[in-house]
Amino acid sequence: VSLPSVRELVQAATRDLLAAGASDNLDDARLEAELLYAHASGGTRERVIAAGGEAPDAAALERFGALLRRRLRHEPLAYILGRREFYGLTLEVGPGCLVPRPETETLVEAGLSAIREHPNARRLVRVADAGTGSGAVALAVARHAPSARVFATDASTEALAWAGRNRKRLGLIERIVLLAGELLEPVPEPLDVVLANLPYIPTEEFEALPPEIREWEPRLAVDGGDDGLAPFRALAVQLPAHLAAGPVAVLLEVGAGQAGIVEDLVHRVLDGREAVTARVHRDLFGARRVVEVRAGY
Numbered sequence: 038v039s040l041p042s043v044r045e046l047v048q049a050a051t052r053d054l055l056a057a058g059a060s061d062n063l064d065d066a067r068l069e070a071e072l073l074y075a076h077a078s079g080g081t082r083e084r085v086i087a088a089g090g091e092a093p094d095a096a097a098l099e100r101f102g103a104l105l106r107r108r109l110r111h112e113p114l115a116y117i118l119g120r121r122e123f124y125g126l127t128l129e130v131g132p133g134c135l136v137p138r139p140e141t142e143t144l145v146e147a148g149l150s151a152i153r154e155h156p157n158a159r160r161l162v163r164v165a166d167a168g169t170g171s172g173a174v175a176l177a178v179a180r181h182a183p184s185a186r187v188f189a190t191d192a193s194t195e196a197l198a199w200a201g202r203n204r205k206r207l208g209l210i211e212r213i214v215l216l217a218g219e220l221l222e223p224v225p226e227p228l229d230v231v232l233a234n235l236p237y238i239p240t241e242e243f244e245a246l247p248p249e250i251r252e253w254e255p256r257l258a259v260d261g262g263d264d265g266l267a268p269f270r271a272l273a274v275q276l277p278a279h280l281a282a283g284p285v286a287v288l289l290e291v292g293a294g295q296a297g298i299v300e301d302l303v304h305r306v307l308d309g310r311e312a313v314t315a316r317v318h319r320d321l322f323g324a325r326r327v328v329e330v331r332a333g334y
């Protein structure tokens with residue numbers, strides 16, 4: 038009997054991924070199968086496609102089988118590959134930290150504008166990333182805004198360990214202070230810009246999430262309590278003591294239908310300040326995703 042070719046292996050894996058519901062369409066399933074084979078063989082996806090007619094080597098074949106079995110048990114692809122691209126950075130990820138999502142690039146983009154337009158932008162802008170997870174937002178901001186000094190917090194020490202690895206790999210140790218604790222509580226300086234992608238899925242909806250999230254990603258990163266807004270209320274309580282007296286901006290990623298309520302919460306915190314403006318940024322899918330409120334700019 039002749040061994041299956043790489044192409045046949047990838048095709049069989051594509052069918053398995055679809056059948057297991059690990060991917061919900063053919064294109065994604067094929068892409069995932071190719072990426073898993075690339076990872077198993079130590080090559081690129083392009084190389085996998087080019088080598089389609091060849092027989093796989095025994096070691097790659099065995100590794101591929103093991104990786105595919107993990108994916109068929111719904112482990113997120115990014116955990117298996119050990120990395121995820123975010124805002125042009127390659128981040129290491131794995132169990133214990135949320136896989137950064139493309140929607141969150143909207144928070145980074147809007148946050149970078151708020152930092153660049155801040156009256157102190159030529160000197161120093163003190164920025165917080167509350168609930169940093171892998172460090173995605175803090176790292177992207179530190180990389181692209183030279184005047185930002187970033188305080189990144191998380192209540193999960195596991196998540197902070199991932200953020201620490203990423204901060205080191207990206208050479209951003211001097212630019213980001215990592216702090217364990219509740220939201221802004223451990224931040225030692227007044228803040229000019231506060232960014233956060235907090236958990237915002239209502240507990241009731243958590244059980245209906247795909248197993249990739251529900252069974253694998255940290256519940257602390259996803260579940261926002263009864264109505265999904267508990268972390269925003271907790272942040273609003275902390276904000277007055279942590280915001281600088283001068284110009285400030287608060288930018289929060291939100292879930293479906295939450296933008297109006299979260300905008301009100303932040304508005305109330307900034308009540309009494311001069312020149313308060315609010316807007317909502319849409320993500321790449323067109324959803325109202327990031328609430329931004331500025332004062333004193």
Ligand SMILES: C[S@@+](CC[C@H](N)C(=O)[O-])C[C@H]1O[C@@H](n2cnc3c(N)ncnc32)[C@H](O)[C@@H]1O
Nearest residue numbers: 137168169170191192193219220234235257258
């Ligand atoms: C939705 S994830 C976002 C992770 C990362 N910022 C990103 O965008 O990929 C929320 C993060 O907030 C952290 N978190 C949840 N509640 C927290 C709290 N009360 N204080 C600090 N961090 C918290 C979780 O551990 C998780 O890392």
